[in-house]
Structure formats: structure tokens, C-alpha cells
Amino acid sequence: MVTIADVARHAGVSPSTVSYVLSGKRAISAATRERVEASIKALGYHPHAGARALASSRANVVALVLPLRTDMHVPILLQIAMAIVTAARGHDHDVLLLTNDEGVEGLHRVARSALVDAVIVMDVELHDPRVPVLRELGLPSVLIGFPADSAGLTCVDLDFAAAAGMCVDHLADLGHTAVALIGPPAGVLERGTGFARRTVAGFEEAAARRGLRAVVRSCEPLHEAVQTTVKELFAEHPEITGLVVHNEPALPPLLQALRGLETAVPRDVSVVAVGPQELAAQVTPTPTMVSIPAEEMGRRAVELLMDKLNGREAPNATLIPPNLTPGHSTAPPPARS
Amino acid sequence: MVTIADVARHAGVSPSTVSYVLSGKRAISAATRERVEASIKALGYHPHAGARALASSRANVVALVLPLRTDMHVPILLQIAMAIVTAARGHDHDVLLLTNDEGVEGLHRVARSALVDAVIVMDVELHDPRVPVLRELGLPSVLIGFPADSAGLTCVDLDFAAAAGMCVDHLADLGHTAVALIGPPAGVLERGTGFARRTVAGFEEAAARRGLRAVVRSCEPLHEAVQTTVKELFAEHPEITGLVVHNEPALPPLLQALRGLETAVPRDVSVVAVGPQELAAQVTPTPTMVSIPAEEMGRRAVELLMDKLNGREAPNATLIPPNLTPGHSTAPPPARS
DNA sequence: TCAGCCCATCGAAGCGCTTCGATGCTCCGG
DNA sequence: CCGGAGCATCGAAGCGCTTCGATGGGCTGA
Known part of the structure; x- marks a missing residue:
């Protein structure tokens, strides 16, 4: 050596x-x-990394805690993780991968043993058991997602409320007067994942603001479930002409189901999706969508972490503004018959 | 402290x-x-991890190199990664996450700086630039996937040839005499990913062995592409009654397309899929499938690595035997008309 | 011309751990 | 009753690096 x-x-x-x-x-x-x-x-x-860590009491490694079972769309999760690694490398740091199955104990271990000097936690739930541990450890940390009580923590996420609002505004601008949100499976909401709730809140707030009739539905991503949901939705609310979909895996079967119902997109019904940009390439028509900026989320998380590591102040909440990309799935509603 | x-x-x-x-x-x-x-x-x-690493010249950390753009189905990639972390923890090791965008230089860095004392490389291509680096570094390493020249390396993978063969055998046993393989997009094959080729080889070998007519098709996972592929396939080869699908994202649209063609599964055509077990839950009918054992792949990779770290001999090639789970997508072919 | 300063560099201590040889036991057999 | 073997434990060296105070040479300014 x-x-x-x-x-x-x-x-x-x-x-x-x-x-x-x-x-x-x-x-x-x-x-x-x-x-x-x-x-x-x-x-x-x-x-020698060990020698350096010993002498300087800085490991130049950050821990990345991934959930074992995840509420988020897996490819997005990985994209964010990759972005984090890349960004961390840009700041001369490496990334240690931790899963939740070692439990909160793993966090303790890597922190106490000085294996890492900061932590990024992904897919945070409203009442996440990792949050109190982070507070207690006193390590610099950044959460991706928001827990119920984010006081004193640094959190990053897409502004899902604004994203949903943006979708509603887009539909309202086109002249739609009745819209529905197709959200993630009920389980995700119940488990207390913040982003799903914020989407619903943003959707309802925007609909109220614009004077739109609004309906919210959960949906399993299975082909049959999607079909049933859509059929029921239009049966109960035939006035609906705009759909906001916040459920990645459900989008392809949903468009398929609409085709099956002889409902042309965007002639009869407009669809706006919230999800990863790649999704756009996988379905026809190319959907109008608010994309989830995985790369930016990862990068911002790392930047905030580096600020904290270097003793700079970091804002408590960082909400990344959404960005709507027009596609071919939205148009003005059909003329009243 | x-x-x-x-x-x-x-x-x-x-x-x-x-x-x-x-x-x-x-x-x-x-x-x-x-x-x-x-x-x-x-x-x-x-x-203190650093002090320990310095004194013992053992970091108790393994590097996990993920590709940036991936040929593998992303959820599987993550499942394997998680399995690796869990298994490594079981051997008192942690996992450092590396991406390929730092390039092969990153491997050098973590190895030379003693940040890690072993490496696992995922999604290996036939002519993978990381392979010569691994040879040169002389660190214990395990590859998930096989490069063209695996001499002196330790590789783990599902036995895709056997998996494809198992699918063919299953169809042959049911009485099918003409079958087709719907493989991954052409790009994957061209880029030289070993598993895709081994599937094709296993498919053709088994078909020949069983005296079946066999056709191989690549397929993009887009709805339209799948539809076209299927339509053409049956137009050119109306005798085909069995499909082997090795292309995760194409499976749902494929079943959908068959439904569109008024081709009942499994009455008119049988479908066997190679892919992650979860896929089975997302489509109807529940497909007969050879599942990709992510957990086992990760675990085996770590075990082999630990063997090497502890000076034990590790076999050059570990092919995990496939496992076929019967579903409702296969049946004997329709009686000759 | 020389005190004083600053810039560039050096030397040594010490970070927390592992490991190797040394040491003091106890216990055995002769 | 004593030498030697073996067990349990100790002490010290050293892993490769960072960092702090010290040092020396080249300037400046009065």
C-alpha cells in the first residue's frame, strides 16, 4: 500500500x-x-479511508436508509438513490446503503461507530419510527418526504399539493368543470404516507378554488381494479371529463380501460398524470404530466446535508415546485350535449 | 465518544x-x-469503524456497483440489492453503494483507499469494462451475471438457459408443438447482456431436443409494439400455440393484446413467463412462470464473497436452478381443426 | 541595518483499535 | 516439592492520517 x-x-x-x-x-x-x-x-x-476517518473524525460517508417495503414507485426510489450517490460523490462523499430490516438499531450502529457522519432517510411515513432516532442521534440528516412532526428536521419533497393543484388548474383552464383524482391504493393512504395525503389536499383545495366538482378515488394498480374503478366512477359521476392520476402503475391499464369504454382520450376525457417522466414514453397518447424530479430531489437532499455538515443553516422544509409538461392526453371537454 | x-x-x-x-x-x-x-x-x-479498519486492515464493508442505465427490470435490481445488504449485515458487513457514472475509477478509489474490502458487481454485460478492473485490483469480488470471459471470476446468476428450457418442456409436456419466445428489446441483446442470450440459447436447445418448431422475437415493452409483434407472429406462424415471455414489462400488454385478438389464454394459446414473482399478481390469468429469485441471488452472492474474504475457495460459476410455478395461463393446445 | 512579520514547511502527538510477545498464574507429572 | 506447560491477561507498538505549534527564511519598514 x-x-x-x-x-x-x-x-x-x-x-x-x-x-x-x-x-x-x-x-x-x-x-x-x-x-x-x-x-x-x-x-x-x-x-486510507479508515486512517483519515480516525484522525479527522470525519468518515466522508453518508448513510442512505431505504425502506424494505415501499410506498413509492420502485424505479423512482432507485433513481433518487442513484442521484444521491452521484451528488454525494460530487461532494467527496460515499454512500452506505442501509435497509430498514436491521431496524432503527442499524442507524444507531453506523452513527455510533462513526461509519457515517450524516444520514438521508427515504420514503418517510407520517409516524416514522426512524424520526425520533434521528433527533436523538444528533447527526446531520435529511428526510425525503415529510413526517407528521417535522420540527427541527430538514425535509425535501416534491410539492405534491402544488402538483395536484397544477393538474386541476390545467384542466380548469381548458374548461373542465368536474374532475376526479385517481390516487394510490387505499393502503398507502392509511399507512400515513404524507405525499398521498398532500396530493389529495392540493387536489381538493384547487378544485374548490376553481369551483370544480371533485371526486377522489383510491385504486389498486391491477388491470381489473382499474377497469372497475373507472367504470363505477363514470357511472356515478357522468359529468366528469377530467382525470388526475397519481398512481404510476395504474396509468397504462387506465388508458387501456378508457379505450375499452369507447371513451376517447382526450376527446371525451382528459387525463393528467403525476409520475416519473419515463412513464410518458410507455403509454399512448403521450400524457400531460407533472413529473417527479428524482434527480433534483436526490441532489437537493445532498446539498442540504452538506450544508448541515459544514455548519451552515439548512431550511426546515424544501418543497420542489412541480412542473407540468403538456402532452396529448388533455383537451377542452366535449361540448355539452 | x-x-x-x-x-x-x-x-x-x-x-x-x-x-x-x-x-x-x-x-x-x-x-x-x-x-x-x-x-x-x-x-x-x-x-470506531475507522480505527478498526486502520488497525486490522479490514473495513468490513463491501462495495455494490449498480449500473446507471440498466438492462434488468428495476424492481428486481433493487430487490437483489436489498437482499445483498441484508445478507451482508448477517456477516457483519455493510454495503457501500457505487454507481457506474463515476466510472471504473470509482472502483479503483474505494479499493485503493481501503474503504471496502470486497466488491459485488450487478448487471454484468458480456464485455463489461469493470471486469478487467476487478482482475487487476485483486479484491475478492462476485459478479451477478456472466461476462464473456469469466475465467478466474466468481459469478452468480439464475440459470436462464435452464429456465427457458423448463418453459419449453412445460409446453411440450402439455402437447404443444410450435412455440415462440418473446424476448427483451433488441437493444438489450445487442448490448451483450448475457442472460438474454442464454435464454435464447436455452429456448432453442430445448425446442430442438423436444422436436418443437421454435421462433424467437424481440419486443419493446410498449403497448403498440407488443400488439404488432403478436399480430405479426400469429400471422406468420399460425401454428404457434405456446409463448415463452422473457420481458417483464411486456407481459401485461401482451396478455391484453391477446385478449384483443380474441385469443383466449390458455384455451387458444398458452403463455409461460420468466420474471419476478410479483408480476404474477398484476395480471390475469395468473401466469405460469419461472420466477427470478432475487433474494437467493443476493444471498448467494454474499455467501460466496464471504467465502473468498475468509480465504475459502469459491466456485467459478453458480447457476441458480429455476423454479416453475404453474398458473392459469397454460393448458394443452386446442385440438387440431 | 535590523526588528518584526508572514509565508511555507516541518515534526510530533494522537485519533481508537488490533495484535504480538511477554508475564504471571495455576496445575500437572516426576 | 519443583520445573515446565498452558491458560488468561497485560502492555506497547503501530496502522496511516490530521493537526497544532514550532521553525526558519525572505520581506518590509523605520
Whole structure:
């Protein structure tokens, strides 16, 4: 193994000088710096992570806690995770993957053993058992999602209320007067996932504001369930001409079901989806959608974490503004018959 | 921070004794061990990971390299990753998440800096640029998937050839005489992903062995593409009565398309799928399928890695035998008209 | 011309742990 | 009753790095 002493010898300086070249914590003359950097390259030196962590009490590793069973759409989860890794690397940090099946104990362990010096928690529930542990550990942390009580925590999420509102506004602007929200399965709401509730709230608030009739439905992502839901919805509320879908896996079967009902999209009914951008490529017509900015969520989470690690203040709540991309699934409602 | 010296003082022993209690590398009397363990619990001691890594030159961390763009079905990827984390924890190791966008350089970095002492690489391609790096680093490593040249490497994967063969056998046993394989998009094959090729090979080999007429088709997972593919397939080969589908996202639209063609499953055509077990719950009829054992793949990979870390010999290739679960999508072919 | 300062660099201590040889027991056989 | 074997434990060195105070040389300004 190549050590800092080897580099120092090779460059004709002391080990501490090499260390200062690496960290930039003291001024080093350009000549010396270049010589040292050349030696580092020549020898292929990489500082020993453990030694560095021991001496500096900074591991330069952040823990990423993934849920074992997830409410979120899995591909999004992974996209966010990847974005987090990439962003963390940009700040010279690595990412340690933790699952919830080791329980909250795992958080304790990695924190107390100084394996990591910060934590990102994904897919936070309203009453998440990890939240009190985070408070207690006193490590810098960022949550993706909002728990019921977010006092003193740093949370990041898409502004789902605004996203739903944006969908409603889009439909209202087109002239629709009665709309429905097709949300995630009932279980997700019951388990207390914040984003689902915020979508519903935003939907209802916007509908009220715009004077629209509004209906909310949960929906399992199974083909049959979708079909039934849609059929019932139009039977009970024939006046509905606009659908907001916040349920990724249900979108393809939903469009399929509409086709089956001889309901043309967007001629007879308009559909706006909230979900990952890739979904747009998988269905026809290309849906008008508010996309979930996985990359930005990951990046923002890391930036906030780095702020906290560097002693800067971080805002308590970061709501990422939604972005609606027009597609071919929305149009003005059919003329009154 | 609580150190080993604090524990030693509390228990009235020397630090080395505490260390030996923890590692079990020397005999310690039962009385002393209990006293030390009590002190550890009382003080809430967790060994400092960096210090431990420095002194023992063992980080007890394995790197998990995920691809950025993936050929595999994303939920499976994540399932395997989670299984790896869980299994690694069972062997007192943690998992560091690496993406490929840092490139092969990231592997070098974590290895040379002793951040990790072993590597698991997922979604290996036939000519994977990471493979030569693994050889060069000399770290214990396990690949999930097979590269073109796997000499000297330890690889784990589902036995896709056997899986495809099992599907063919199932159809042949039911009396089918002409079958087709609906594989992944052409791009996946071209990029040289081993599992796709092995499926094709296994399919053709088994069909030949059983004297079946066999056709192979690639298919994009878009609704329209699936529909076209199916239509063309039956137009060109009306004799086909059995389908093997190795393309997760295409399965739901495929069943849908068959329904559209007034082709009843399994009355007119039988369908066997290769994919994750959860898929079965999302479509009707419940498909007969060979499931991809994500949990087992992750676990086996870790076990092999631990063997190598502990100086034991690990087999070069581990092919996990497939498992066919009968469903309601296969039946004998319709009587000849 | 020299005190005083700052810049660049060095040396050494110490981070918390593991590990190896040394040490003091106890217990056995002769 | 004593030498030697073996068990349980201790002490100290050292892993590779960071960091703090110290040092020395080149300037500046009076």
C-alpha cells in the first residue's frame, strides 16, 4: 500500500505538507503543490479511508436508509438513490446503503461507530419510527418526504399539493368543470404516507378554488381494479371529463380501460398524470404530466446535508415546485350535449 | 465518544482484553467476558469503524456497483440489492453503494483507499469494462451475471438457459408443438447482456431436443409494439400455440393484446413467463412462470464473497436452478381443426 | 541595518483499535 | 516439592492520517 509517507519521500517534503496539499487547509506554494500532486499521481496514492476517518473524525460517508417495503414507485426510489450517490460523490462523499430490516438499531450502529457522519432517510411515513432516532442521534440528516412532526428536521419533497393543484388548474383552464383524482391504493393512504395525503389536499383545495366538482378515488394498480374503478366512477359521476392520476402503475391499464369504454382520450376525457417522466414514453397518447424530479430531489437532499455538515443553516422544509409538461392526453371537454 | 479504553476501565481489564472479547481471537475466561460484555452494554460502546479498519486492515464493508442505465427490470435490481445488504449485515458487513457514472475509477478509489474490502458487481454485460478492473485490483469480488470471459471470476446468476428450457418442456409436456419466445428489446441483446442470450440459447436447445418448431422475437415493452409483434407472429406462424415471455414489462400488454385478438389464454394459446414473482399478481390469468429469485441471488452472492474474504475457495460459476410455478395461463393446445 | 512579520514547511502527538510477545498464574507429572 | 506447560491477561507498538505549534527564511519598514 502506498502511504502518505511514500508520497512525501517521493516529493521531498514532509507528510504533513502532503496532507495540506490534499486538504487545502494551509497555504502551500505552487511549486511544492505541483511536485506533490505529481508524486501522488506517479505513485497512484489514495489516502486510507479508515486512517483519515480516525484522525479527522470525519468518515466522508453518508448513510442512505431505504425502506424494505415501499410506498413509492420502485424505479423512482432507485433513481433518487442513484442521484444521491452521484451528488454525494460530487461532494467527496460515499454512500452506505442501509435497509430498514436491521431496524432503527442499524442507524444507531453506523452513527455510533462513526461509519457515517450524516444520514438521508427515504420514503418517510407520517409516524416514522426512524424520526425520533434521528433527533436523538444528533447527526446531520435529511428526510425525503415529510413526517407528521417535522420540527427541527430538514425535509425535501416534491410539492405534491402544488402538483395536484397544477393538474386541476390545467384542466380548469381548458374548461373542465368536474374532475376526479385517481390516487394510490387505499393502503398507502392509511399507512400515513404524507405525499398521498398532500396530493389529495392540493387536489381538493384547487378544485374548490376553481369551483370544480371533485371526486377522489383510491385504486389498486391491477388491470381489473382499474377497469372497475373507472367504470363505477363514470357511472356515478357522468359529468366528469377530467382525470388526475397519481398512481404510476395504474396509468397504462387506465388508458387501456378508457379505450375499452369507447371513451376517447382526450376527446371525451382528459387525463393528467403525476409520475416519473419515463412513464410518458410507455403509454399512448403521450400524457400531460407533472413529473417527479428524482434527480433534483436526490441532489437537493445532498446539498442540504452538506450544508448541515459544514455548519451552515439548512431550511426546515424544501418543497420542489412541480412542473407540468403538456402532452396529448388533455383537451377542452366535449361540448355539452 | 465511548472508546475501548472506557470499557476496559469500567470492566477493570486492559483494552486488549476487551478487543479479544469482541473478536474472539483469544480465549477469555467466562467471568471476564461477561463483565466486559456488561460494561459494553452499560456504556453503549460501539467500536470506531475507522480505527478498526486502520488497525486490522479490514473495513468490513463491501462495495455494490449498480449500473446507471440498466438492462434488468428495476424492481428486481433493487430487490437483489436489498437482499445483498441484508445478507451482508448477517456477516457483519455493510454495503457501500457505487454507481457506474463515476466510472471504473470509482472502483479503483474505494479499493485503493481501503474503504471496502470486497466488491459485488450487478448487471454484468458480456464485455463489461469493470471486469478487467476487478482482475487487476485483486479484491475478492462476485459478479451477478456472466461476462464473456469469466475465467478466474466468481459469478452468480439464475440459470436462464435452464429456465427457458423448463418453459419449453412445460409446453411440450402439455402437447404443444410450435412455440415462440418473446424476448427483451433488441437493444438489450445487442448490448451483450448475457442472460438474454442464454435464454435464447436455452429456448432453442430445448425446442430442438423436444422436436418443437421454435421462433424467437424481440419486443419493446410498449403497448403498440407488443400488439404488432403478436399480430405479426400469429400471422406468420399460425401454428404457434405456446409463448415463452422473457420481458417483464411486456407481459401485461401482451396478455391484453391477446385478449384483443380474441385469443383466449390458455384455451387458444398458452403463455409461460420468466420474471419476478410479483408480476404474477398484476395480471390475469395468473401466469405460469419461472420466477427470478432475487433474494437467493443476493444471498448467494454474499455467501460466496464471504467465502473468498475468509480465504475459502469459491466456485467459478453458480447457476441458480429455476423454479416453475404453474398458473392459469397454460393448458394443452386446442385440438387440431 | 535590523526588528518584526508572514509565508511555507516541518515534526510530533494522537485519533481508537488490533495484535504480538511477554508475564504471571495455576496445575500437572516426576 | 519443583520445573515446565498452558491458560488468561497485560502492555506497547503501530496502522496511516490530521493537526497544532514550532521553525526558519525572505520581506518590509523605520
